[in-house]
Amino acid sequence: MKALRFYAPEDVRLEEVPEPVCGPAQVKIRVRNCSTCGTDVKILHNGHQNLTPPRTTGHEVAGEVVEVGSEVNATYGSSWQAGDRVQVIAAVPCGECHECRKGWMAVCQNQTSVGYQYDGGFAEYMIVPEQVLKVDGLNRIPENVDFDEASAAEPFACAINAQELMGIEEGDTVVVFGAGPIGCMHIRIARGVHKVGPVYLVDVNAERLRMSAEAVAPDEVIDASQVDVVERVMELTGGRGADVVITATAANVTQEQAIAMAARNGRISFFGGLPKSNPVISCDSNLVHYRQLHIHGANGSAPEHNKRALEYISTGQVPVKDLITRRLPLTDVLEAFKIVENGEAIKVTVEP
CATH class of the missing domain: 3.40.50.720 (NAD(P)-binding Rossmann-like Domain)
Structure with missing residues (x-):
């Protein structure tokens, strides 16, 4: 499959890599939309202290379940199955530290992130790691919400976190x-x-x-x-x-x-x-x-903010469809970064 791999600042390659294998406590998705933001551009130029190369980047992810690990539904009381439409949180709290126990998951001291410690969504397929499932960070997309809108739920969640404070x-x-x-x-x-x-x-x-x-x-x-x-x-x-x-x-x-x-x-x-x-x-x-x-x-978001973002989009309280003004295929992902960097669109999404 094709994936955008970060090797070093200014060394980011769209290349063929093996399709990821789903583990027993993981979910595999076909990425339908991975939207872009200024953070992606910063990573391109400067890297990030939490990103260990080589790494598939991209953290605003929505897609379709293609495989569910054998332990997932029994362990997490879920009912995921192939064909489910899902949105994935980006900031992944540990669920166990002092801040998480207080309900302050947005400032978890052990936070990991999709596209940083885990391979992200600028790829045809992605593995949803067990830690995301552990903190209820895989969300069903409402029927009236499209994949592109759902991918915008992650930055939307960050704004919700800031405003509720x-x-x-x-x-x-x-x-x-x-x-x-x-x-x-x-x-x-x-x-x-x-x-x-x-x-x-x-x-x-x-x-x-x-x-x-x-x-x-x-x-x-x-x-x-x-x-x-x-x-x-x-x-x-x-x-x-x-x-x-x-x-x-x-x-x-x-x-x-x-x-x-x-x-x-x-x-x-x-x-x-x-x-x-x-x-x-x-x-x-x-x-x-x-x-x-x-x-x-205001720092990132918690899993609950992602759920609320999807709800606001679904009810029409906060429309996002019209804010997505450019859509590009994965083969043009680096062009998407240029558009973001030059401020030539409001929201840019990549469609693997």
């Missing part, structure tokens, strides 16, 4: 930094689930702003390369600031601006991680103190 209330004014796919998902969740008020979308890329604005229709787009973002948000809110600010981008300045523009009792999500070479920002601690601001980190 923030105590968003109906009518809140929201600012989202980052007009990429995750920024669009944040807007859809804030509106569809939390029924927020005005939403303002910020980016420095005018074309990306235009493309995303057509899809999610924010109340205003703010081109941060042209205007003072904090000043503009203050104007839009009558000097009060934003109730909720989400920085879905890896830029230090957006986190600093988020603090400056937050209203009293404002909630801020540092959703996008910063480069390891430059992870420090300037924080006016008095703003945090006197405005009683709440600053939240």
Whole structure:
């Protein structure tokens, strides 16, 4: 079968490899969609400390069961069978550490990941490892949800995790930094689930702003390369600031601006991680103190967030179909990475 194999930074090869063999405590799937994100591009260029080469990458996976290990259904009380349509979690908690026992699976200290420690979905077939089954991380796709939509459930789950930490209330004014796919998902969740008020979308890329604005229709787009973002948000809110600010981008300045523009009792999500070479920002601690601001980190998701993402997609609360603007075959997977890197689409999916 064909698979995209990572050997080293800048050495990623689409090659023929043996079809994987399903073990007794595993499930084998035919990959139908594996969507792409900025993390895939980072791995291409820089690798990752948790990724041991050679490794098949790809972590936003949906597919069809082709084989179920002999021990799976008896061990996990499941009823998986060939032909089942499934979505696979990416971040895999251990289920046993202090954080997992507290219900904080998104920050499991022993977390492993599909496409890092386990071969991922940029391949024709993939093995769902036992650890995914152990934490109930293989999910049935609802009948009215397509494979491409289901593959978007993983990044969607990360956004759900971030927003549930923030105590968003109906009518809140929201600012989202980052007009990429995750920024669009944040807007859809804030509106569809939390029924927020005005939403303002910020980016420095005018074309990306235009493309995303057509899809999610924010109340205003703010081109941060042209205007003072904090000043503009203050104007839009009558000097009060934003109730909720989400920085879905890896830029230090957006986190600093988020603090400056937050209203009293404002909630801020540092959703996008910063480069390891430059992870420090300037924080006016008095703003945090006197405005009683709440600053939240957000790291990945738990299995339950993936299930909730599929439910929101199925019920229509949070549509994602129209956010998938490019579809490519596995033979063009490296072209998909270029599209993501250049910001030429909202969401790009690969269809092995």
